[in-house]
Amino acid sequence: MKMKIYSFILVMWVLIIIGGGLVVVFVGPITFATDVEPIITSGVKVFLALFLIFIWVFILTKIKNWIFKTEIKS
Amino acid sequence: MQEKIIIAIIVSAIAFFLIYAFTPILIKFLEKRNLTVKDVNKKGNVMIPRPGGISILIGIVASEITLYFFFPISEILAIIITSVLGFSVGIIDDRKTMGGWFKPVALAFCAAPILLLGAYDSNLDFPLFGSVKIPSLYLALVVFMIPITGNTFNSIDVLNGVVSGFTTIASFALAISLFVQQNYEIGIACLCLAFASLAFYKYHKLPSRIFPGDSGAVMFGATYGVIAIVGEVEVIAAVAILPAIINSFLFLSSVKRIVEHREIKNPTLHADDFKLKSTDENHAPITLVRLLVAKKPLSEKQICNEILKLTMFSGVLAIITAFMMGVKI
Numbered sequence: 001m002k003m004k005i006y007s008f009i010l011v012m013w014v015l016i017i018i019g020g021g022l023v024v025v026f027v028g029p030i031t032f033a034t035d036v037e038p039i040i041t042s043g044v045k046v047f048l049a050l051f052l053i054f055i056w057v058f059i060l061t062k063i064k065n066w067i068f069k070t071e072i073k074s
Numbered sequence: 075m076q077e078k079i080i081i082a083i084i085v086s087a088i089a090f091f092l093i094y095a096f097t098p099i100l101i102k103f104l105e106k107r108n109l110t111v112k113d114v115n116k117k118g119n120v121m122i123p124r125p126g127g128i129s130i131l132i133g134i135v136a137s138e139i140t141l142y143f144f145f146p147i148s149e150i151l152a153i154i155i156t157s158v159l160g161f162s163v164g165i166i167d168d169r170k171t172m173g174g175w176f177k178p179v180a181l182a183f184c185a186a187p188i189l190l191l192g193a194y195d196s197n198l199d200f201p202l203f204g205s206v207k208i209p210s211l212y213l214a215l216v217v218f219m220i221p222i223t224g225n226t227f228n229s230i231d232v233l234n235g236v237v238s239g240f241t242t243i244a245s246f247a248l249a250i251s252l253f254v255q256q257n258y259e260i261g262i263a264c265l266c267l268a269f270a271s272l273a274f275y276k277y278h279k280l281p282s283r284i285f286p287g288d289s290g291a292v293m294f295g296a297t298y299g300v301i302a303i304v305g306e307v308e309v310i311a312a313v314a315i316l317p318a319i320i321n322s323f324l325f326l327s328s329v330k331r332i333v334e335h336r337e338i339k340n341p342t343l344h345a346d347d348f349k350l351k352s353t354d355e356n357h358a359p360i361t362l363v364r365l366l367v368a369k370k371p372l373s374e375k376q377i378c379n380e381i382l383k384l385t386m387f388s389g390v391l392a393i394i395t396a397f398m399m400g401v402k403i
Contacts, residue, residue, distance in 0.1 A: 013391050064327065
């Protein structure tokens with residue numbers, strides 16, 4: 001059990017680093033044509049950031065369910 | 075540099091010894107006025123004084139005000155005001171049980187001093203990849219940060235000594251990370267929090283002589299959150315408290331709504347030997363403690379030690395992250 005929770009923390013840490021990298025490299029520099037309102041650009045960035053968070057939560061939920069189910073069964 | 079070391083020693087000593095000396099007086103005061111609550115994880119009717127947040131407030135505010143005399147910068151002023159506001163929200167919840175939404179909303183207002191004093195930088199730094207400038211989004215992050223850390227710290231206050239021990243370890247890790255980043259003023263401010271929680275841990279550890287209450291736990295979280303923002307170490311700060319984030323994440327992903335913790339079914343039960351075991355109730359939330367006792371019942375001391383070991387692990391990851399901030403790929 002202990003190792004599974006430590007692994008869970010490690011996975012969260014790796015996901016934070018990868019997610020941060022995606023935000024800095026891909027989401028942050030997004031720009032559209034000069035006549036596009038800055039608020040629209042910000043909205044697109046927010047949407048992409050929320051999408052990344054959704055994936056982050058989805059992966060962690062799967063891991064959490066797997067850990068809990070395997071512990072209950074054993 | 076020598077001057078900064080002396081200041082760090084002075085303010086750390088103020089934070090530590092004020093709480094160390096004042097908490098026994100507070101314990102007697104609260105006991106005399108019958109301001110006690112039952113320790114549900116002890117056999118018999120063991121009553122513990124609460125809230126210890128008052129002594130934490132005195133220690134943190136006195137040390138941070140002293141620090142402000144040495145470094146009169148808006149960042150330290152923001153730490154002082156936000157900490158006091160965080161305590162105020164917690165003490166209201168200590169005196170009167172509020173709804174699940176009260177704390178998050180009230181704590182969002184606690185971020186006002188950070189915004190009004192302009193004690194933030196809208197760049198969000200990530201390890202290895204550099205930073206991203208998000209002026210509008212960062213304002214939202216500031217508003218959300220204090221409720222998140224305040225509630226996250228409060229939700230880990232489940233057993234004797236956990237929240238104070240957890241805050242001590244996470245704050246020392248964050249202080250070291252701030253020193254690695256050469257942000258000495260805020261690093262010293264973080265040391266105040268670390269030594270304050272260490273002094274309180276002396277009385278809060280198993281068997282507790284006092285509980286911090288919501289005022290203490292929320293204040294720990296609010297102070298930690300404001301230090302993360304004004305120190306520009308949001309990501310590192312998040313890594314250092316991953317066990318508490320896991321706890322909140324597990325809770326929210328199983329309950330699927332924001333509720334006051336007193337409103338939900340208890341995720342753990344007492345076995346015959348008074349060890350904690352996982353409940354068979356399907357609708358009870360999954361928490362870090364429930365996960366730890368899912369396989370076999372554990373004593374309160376064993377669970378506390380496991381949570382503090384997990385915090386040490388995430389603290390080490392936070393310091394590694396701080397070193398990684400200086401590396402660009």
